[in-house]
Amino acid sequence: MLKYILHRIALLIPTLVGITICAFAFVRLLPGDPILAMAGEHGVAPARYEELKEQFGYNLPIWQQYARYVGEVVTGDFGVSISSKRPVLEEFKTLFPATLELSFFAMIFAMVLGIPAGIFAAVKRGSWFDQSLMGTALVGYSMPIFWWGLLLIIFFSGYLGWTPVNGRIDLQYFFKPITGFMTIDTLIYGKWDAFRSVLRHLVLPTIVLGTIPLAVIARQTRSAMLEVLGEDYVRTARAKGLSSARVIGVHALRNALIPVVTTIGLQVSTLLAGAILTETIFSWPGIGRWMVESISKRDYVVVQSGLLLIALIVMAVNLIVDVLYAVINPRIRAA
Amino acid sequence: MKKKLAFAAALLAASVLSGMANGKTLVYCSEASPANFDPGTTTGGNDFDASSRTVYSRLVEFKHGGTEVEPGLADKWEISDDGLVYTFHLHPGVKFQTTDYFKPTRDLNADDVVFSFDRQFNKANPWNGDKYLPNLTWDYYTGMDMPKYVAKWEKVDDLTVKLTLTEPNAPMLANLGMDFASIVSKEYADQLAKDGKMADFSTKPIGTGPFQFVDYQLDSVIRYAAHPDYFKGKEKIDDLVFAITPDATARIQKVLAGECDIAPYPNPADIGTIKANKDVTLMDQAGLNIGYMSYNTTIPPLDKPEVRHALNQAIDREALIKSLFQDAGATPAENLIPPTMWSWNKDVKADAYNPEAAKKVLEAAGLKEIQLWASDRVRPYNPNFQRAAELIQADWAKVGVKAEIVNYEWTKYRSEGKKKDRPGAFQIGWTGDNGDPDNFFATLFACSAIGVSNYSSWCDKDFEDLIQKAKKTNDQAERTKLYGEAQVVFQKQAPAFLLAHSQVYAVVRKNVSGFMMDPLGIHRFDGVDKAE
Numbered sequence: 001m002l003k004y005i006l007h008r009i010a011l012l013i014p015t016l017v018g019i020t021i022c023a024f025a026f027v028r029l030l031p032g033d034p035i036l037a038m039a040g041e042h043g044v045a046p047a048r049y050e051e052l053k054e055q056f057g058y059n060l061p062i063w064q065q066y067a068r069y070v071g072e073v074v075t076g077d078f079g080v081s082i083s084s085k086r087p088v089l090e091e092f093k094t095l096f097p098a099t100l101e102l103s104f105f106a107m108i109f110a111m112v113l114g115i116p117a118g119i120f121a122a123v124k125r126g127s128w129f130d131q132s133l134m135g136t137a138l139v140g141y142s143m144p145i146f147w148w149g150l151l152l153i154i155f156f157s158g159y160l161g162w163t164p165v166n167g168r169i170d171l172q173y174f175f176k177p178i179t180g181f182m183t184i185d186t187l188i189y190g191k192w193d194a195f196r197s198v199l200r201h202l203v204l205p206t207i208v209l210g211t212i213p214l215a216v217i218a219r220q221t222r223s224a225m226l227e228v229l230g231e232d233y234v235r236t237a238r239a240k241g242l243s244s245a246r247v248i249g250v251h252a253l254r255n256a257l258i259p260v261v262t263t264i265g266l267q268v269s270t271l272l273a274g275a276i277l278t279e280t281i282f283s284w285p286g287i288g289r290w291m292v293e294s295i296s297k298r299d300y301v302v303v304q305s306g307l308l309l310i311a312l313i314v315m316a317v318n319l320i321v322d323v324l325y326a327v328i329n330p331r332i333r334a335a
Numbered sequence: 336m337k338k339k340l341a342f343a344a345a346l347l348a349a350s351v352l353s354g355m356a357n358g359k360t361l362v363y364c365s366e367a368s369p370a371n372f373d374p375g376t377t378t379g380g381n382d383f384d385a386s387s388r389t390v391y392s393r394l395v396e397f398k399h400g401g402t403e404v405e406p407g408l409a410d411k412w413e414i415s416d417d418g419l420v421y422t423f424h425l426h427p428g429v430k431f432q433t434t435d436y437f438k439p440t441r442d443l444n445a446d447d448v449v450f451s452f453d454r455q456f457n458k459a460n461p462w463n464g465d466k467y468l469p470n471l472t473w474d475y476y477t478g479m480d481m482p483k484y485v486a487k488w489e490k491v492d493d494l495t496v497k498l499t500l501t502e503p504n505a506p507m508l509a510n511l512g513m514d515f516a517s518i519v520s521k522e523y524a525d526q527l528a529k530d531g532k533m534a535d536f537s538t539k540p541i542g543t544g545p546f547q548f549v550d551y552q553l554d555s556v557i558r559y560a561a562h563p564d565y566f567k568g569k570e571k572i573d574d575l576v577f578a579i580t581p582d583a584t585a586r587i588q589k590v591l592a593g594e595c596d597i598a599p600y601p602n603p604a605d606i607g608t609i610k611a612n613k614d615v616t617l618m619d620q621a622g623l624n625i626g627y628m629s630y631n632t633t634i635p636p637l638d639k640p641e642v643r644h645a646l647n648q649a650i651d652r653e654a655l656i657k658s659l660f661q662d663a664g665a666t667p668a669e670n671l672i673p674p675t676m677w678s679w680n681k682d683v684k685a686d687a688y689n690p691e692a693a694k695k696v697l698e699a700a701g702l703k704e705i706q707l708w709a710s711d712r713v714r715p716y717n718p719n720f721q722r723a724a725e726l727i728q729a730d731w732a733k734v735g736v737k738a739e740i741v742n743y744e745w746t747k748y749r750s751e752g753k754k755k756d757r758p759g760a761f762q763i764g765w766t767g768d769n770g771d772p773d774n775f776f777a778t779l780f781a782c783s784a785i786g787v788s789n790y791s792s793w794c795d796k797d798f799e800d801l802i803q804k805a806k807k808t809n810d811q812a813e814r815t816k817l818y819g820e821a822q823v824v825f826q827k828q829a830p831a832f833l834l835a836h837s838q839v840y841a842v843v844r845k846n847v848s849g850f851m852m853d854p855l856g857i858h859r860f861d862g863v864d865k866a867e
Contacts, residue, residue, distance in 0.1 A: 036746035048477065055470055083370040083377075085468040085537065093526050094553045158588045165589045171362060171556065171576050283580040285554035293367060293581065294552070297379075 001326070008322050012315055020073065025067050027300045069304075078305035083297050086306040092287060097180030098168065099279070099286030105202050105272040106210035106266070114214045115260065118221025122229060123248060133218065139179040140215035144298075145274055149208040149281040156204060163203050166282040170197040205282040207276045213267040214308045224256040258328055265321030269314045337409075340372065359572025359865050361847070363578040363858065364589050364598040369553045371468075371537040372515040373833075375455050378474050383514040385577060386859045389858035390432070390558055391517035391542035392422050392566075394448065395508060399862060400625070402770025406510050408443065408518055408543065408566075409496075414809050418503030423448070425494040425515040431520045431562035432547035436539050443543055445490035451522040454490050455737035456481065462524060467533045475515035501557045503807040505814060507608050509771035520545060536644050541558055543860040545570050555579060555799065571849075571864040590842045591617055595863060596849055599841045599858060603663035609842055619840045620852040623773065624663040626716035626834035628727075628760050629790035636700040639761075642827040645696035646705075646760070649734040655726050656835050659718055665835035670822045673836040675854035677811075677816035678772045683826045685833050694734040705731070706759025707738040710748040716764030716837050723762060723834075728731045752790055760832070763791045777801045780830065793830035 035052050053059045057068060073078065078088040119129040157165040164170070168182050173194040178185050183202075186195040228234060229252055237251045238244075275288035283289070287306065294302035367381040374387035387393075396407035409423035430445035447496070453477040454462035464471060476482070485509060486499040500507065521540045527533050540548050543566065546559035557577040561570040578595055580586040583602040590598045590787060591612055600608060601617075605828065609617045630637045630646070637643060656665050666674065669685050709724035717723060722743070728738040745749055752761045767774050778784060782794035798821055805817035841858070843850050846866040853859060 033746045052472065080469045081370075082470065085371060085376070085470065085534075091553065113632075150582075153585060153588055157592055161592065165592050165594055166576060166580060166582075166585050167594075168555065171360075171578060174550070174558065186783065281582050281585055283555070283582070283585060284553065285579075285580070290554060295368075295563070316508070 004326055005323055008319055012319065013020060013220045015315060016312075018131050019311045021066075021069055023068055023304045023311070026307070027304045028062070046203045071300070073305075073308065074313060078309065079301040081294075081302050082299045083294075088302055089309075091290065091302070092306065092309055093218070094180070095285055095287050097177075098182075099272070099275050100124075101181045101183060102205055102239060102278070102284060102286060103268070104132065105206040106271060106274075107213060107267070109206050109210035110217050110267070111264065114217030115221050117251035118260075119225055119248065119253065119256075121218070121222045122225035125226060130222075133224070137218045140182060140211045141219075143211055143215070145212070145277040146210060146281060148211060149204070149278060152204050152208060160263075164201050166205075167200075168198065168201050168259055168284065169194060170201075173197060190271060196282070205278050209271060209278045212262075212274060216267060216270075217263060219299055221256065222258050224259045225252060228256045231301040258325075259327065262321060262325060265317060265324075268317040272310055272314060336373050349602075356639055359571065359867070360574040360576060361572045361863060361865055362576045362578055362595040363860065363861065364586045364595040364791065365557075365858075366583075366586065366600055367581055369551075369557070369578050370449065370622065372540040372548065372551075373519075373537040374517045375451075375473060375476065376537060380856050381857075383555055385512035387517040387542055387544075387860050388857050389544060389575065390540045390548055391519070391544045392429075393516050393518060395512045397509075397512050397770060397855060398860065399855075400853060402509075402854050406830075407512070408448075412508075418505070418807060418809055419500045421498040421500070422491070423496045425496065427494055427526075429543050429566045431523070431543055432541050432562050433564075434539075434541065434547055434549075436535070437520075437523050437526065437541050439485075439520065439541070441522060443518070444493040445496045447518055447521045448496045449488045450524065451516070451518045452481075453486070454519075454524075455515070456485070456562075460534075461528065462533070464818055468537060473515075475513065476769075479510050479513070481517070483508065486569075496809075497558045500788050503809075505806055505809050506566070506771040507775040509774075510767040511855070513769050534824055541756070541783070546575050549834055567861075570861060572860070575860055587842060590844060593844065596634055596844045596847050597841060597858075598840055599839075600683075601840055601842055603661050605827070606662045606840070611622075612847055613829040616843050616845060617840060617842075618843055618852050619664075619838050621675055622715060622839040623673055623675065623770065623854045623856060624716040624764060625668055625671055625673065626665075626714070626762075626764040627668070628669070628762045628832040628834065629793075630830060630832070631696065631757055631758050632791050632793045632828075632830050633755070634758055636702050637705075640828050641696055642700045644686055644703060644790040645693040645700070645734075646736070647829060647832045648689040648729070649693040649736070650730045650832060650836075651688050651695070652685070652728055652834070653688070654721065655723060655730075658726060659723055660835070660837060663838055663840070665837045668833035670834050671779065671825060671833065672767075672772055672818075673830075673854070676767070676770060676772060676775075678815040681818040681820040683822045684825070686829070690734050697734055697736055704737045704739065706741050706742075708741045708752060708759065708761040710745050710749070710762075710851075712745040712748075714764055715766055717834065718761065718837075720762050728779075733810055738751075753786060755786055755792050757790075758793075763790055764834075766856070772814075773802065773806050776818065777806060791830035793828070795828055795830075797826070798824045807854060 035049060035058065057065055080087055081091060117133055121133045124130050155162045168316050173191065175185065178188055182198040183195065184246055186198055234247060237247045275286060276292055279282065279286045279289035279313055280292050287310065291303065291306050294306065339501060341598045341779055365381055369382045369385035370377045370379065372386040372390065374391060393407045394409040395404045398405050402654040408426055410426045411422045412421055412612060414421050424444065431439040431443060433439060454460045455473045457463055484502065484504045486501045489497045491497050520541045524536060533816065538577050545562055545565050547562045549560050551557045556579065559575040561573050563569055570836065580589060583600060584597040584605060586603050587601045587609060589595045606617065609615060630643050632638055651669060651858055656667060670680055670683050672679055707724050707728060710722040728740060731738050751757060752763065765775065765779055778788055780789055780793055780798065782799050785792050785794060801817050801821040803826065805814045808814060839852065839856060841852060849863040
């Protein structure tokens with residue numbers, strides 16, 4: 001098992017190098033001179049331009065800039081934001097809990113609805129429920145998140161007034177974050193009304209961010225279930241006279257869930273990508289919105305390091321999923 | 336045990352911190368997170384709203400809703416006859432804010448004023464460089480040419496400060512009303528330096544302004560409370576909250592739902608919905624900006640004013656503005672400066688649409704082909720350079736001039752465009768800094784700006800004499816007259832096609848009073864009240 005894990009980690013190294021090259025190159029391939037872009041309408045005097053170029057290290061040959069960048073990253077120095085002058089890692093740590101909390105609820109939402117819906121569709125294969133569910137899932141999968149989010153805000157918050165438009169909590173609640181997770185912090189402080197406010201604020205962004213994973217999980221569960229339901233051991237179980245619920249719930253589901261777990265792991269990258277749009281629409285103070293704002297401010301340091309940090313998280317989650325998968329399915333380890 | 340203690344401390348903090356003061360709370364849905372709270376180091380309008388206009392004050396201030404300069408921390412000032420020495424007399428007894436992180440022991444004095452500027456240019460000042468914050472550029476201080484004009488700042492006595500210039504510069508007073516010129520506390524800076532917490536200066540501000548900083552949750556909420564000892568009197572609202580809401584549609588939905596009281600910059604597409612809503616008011620004003628197109632006046636036949644006038648007359652400006660700005664609208668520009676700025680000459684009118692007359696002149700001049708420049712960037716004064724270029728191209732085709740559209744990415748666009756020998760017509764614009772006409776006329780069309788930001792390479796002796804004279808005199812009436820004349824010369828010489836001043840909007844709930852649109856594009860909350 002340990003050998004397997006080490007092998008997986010070794011495989012991550014070339015990916016990691018690739019990502020640093022991508023993040024580094026991406027920022028430099030963007031059109032426009034970063035110093036002129038920062039200067040805005042005023043422009044910048046030639047002498048000052050050279051001074052700034054040196055200050056930001058853009059005067060060095062490109063390979064030296066890269067070496068310097070990798071050297072800093074390896075020592076845990078992700079740079080300092082050009083606009084806020086705060087360490088990038090510090091901002092990331094402050095904002096990441098918000099993204100994690102939202103992603104967690106979105107994933108729970110997707111699983112709680114997606115898995116039963118997929119099972120039901122598989123069991124009732126070809127029924128109107130199955131067909132309409134699969135149709136809806138296709139729509140959900142193709143939904144443009146930005147449009148979907150604004151539509152929900154305009155209808156539920158604007159027209160019906162049921163949910164708050166955006167934000168994480170009502171403005172009247174004000175406390176110093178402990179964990180950064182609002183649901184947990186409000187409970188630590190014992191503020192039930194604040195906790196309810198947090199939940200109310202979570203409803204719409206959770207739905208918006210969870211829509212695509214929900215569609216994917218429902219479809220994946222259905223097809224995995226269909227495959228398993230046709231297996232010999234399921235037929236045997238039925239032949240033994242077991243109840244339908246027991247056959248589906250115990251014999252079929254346990255085996256069908258293996259590919260579903262992989263799918264859920266892969267959805268983490270979907271969630272982080274979706275967070276960029278969802279957080280912008282819902283003014284959610286997480287890393288997705290932070291990246292968007294940094295791009296519009298031409299804060300190259302944040303964009304570069306933010307990309308790397310997000311990539312690291314996706315890689316870490318994939319590693320965990322791979323390991324879990326090996327725990328569930330011993331055949332993987334041998335392969 | 337430690338954990339238990341920490342938990343108890345947290346609970347205590349919660350009981351202290353949770354819940355707002357029971358008073359009037361005004362919620363402003365701001366468009367972006369501030370970079371930090373030190374206005375000397377930032378450049379964005381949203382940065383200034385959150386720091387200089389709330390927490391700080393300046394020696395002089397802009398009149399609420401205007402661009403005229405009025406007393407601020409300085410009750411009065413004298414300018415020497417040669418225009419070189421400014422003596423400011425500070426208002427006595429001005430209190431800095433008292434917060435949980437700083438308790439001032441003295442009132443504002445001349446040391447604070449000198450320190451506020453010294454830190455922005457004196458490399459020997461520990462607050463100028465990396466000891467304070469990394470990669471500091473002091474953009475506005477250098478951008479407004481302060482190093483060139485300022486000889487020295489001196490303390491005369493506790494309540495008197497003397498500024499000596501290297502040459503007369505009338506716009507200096509307006510510069511001192513700008514955000515970067517906010518007055519900070521030297522006592523606070525000294526304390527932080529002693530405690531080794533210099534970076535806190537940019538995250539926990541202390542000023543003399545109408546509101547004091549309470550808390551900032553990164554990218555989410557900024558909280559302020561009214562400064563109880565504000566020298567112009569405590570504000571009527573007790574708590575001011577910035578709910579940071581970057582998406583324009585969400586921002587407007589929040590105002591409509593009553594979750595915030597004021598929101599800036601709605602989407603043009605939402606203007607109709609806002610106007611139809613009876614709970615809110617849509618406020619608008621021509622922004623302190625100008626979109627224009629510079630002709631290179633040194634290359635024949637564009638060196639002849641009549642040819643430039645003819646090109647202007649060939650453009651259906653009304654249709655062009657409508658197509659570019661749509662529902663958001665824009666004020667057609669008659670002059671280089673917008674009508675909200677002092678010295679705007681109401682008698683000057685831009686060239687009227689007259690393709691027949693234009694065709695005759697252009698044929699006679701033999702102008703058949705011209706380069707027409709466009710870039711990819713959305714600017715406040717021109718939302719779509721490419722679209723504008725296509726429409727102008729079509730208009731010029733009707734008068735027999737074939738325009739070739741030249742495209743560059745924004746930074747290269749400007750560096751190519753400002754070259755003296757750049758041919759043709761170049762679309763560009765400007766957003767003003769300090770509300771002084773010099774900031775438009777001299778920045779954009781002075782002879783010395785050729786190769787920098789005078790994209791017309793235009794150097795006209797009459798115009799130059801007028802604006803240089805206006806720069807050197809401190810008599811406001813005289814300056815108004817001189818700039819008025821400069822506008823007449825500009826219209827006669829037509830070095831550029833003037834497009835429009837884009838409209839700036841804010842959405843305000845009906846129960847809010849005292850909020851004003853500001854020509855400088857800032858959002859101020861002093862003097863604002865809210866009916867419950």
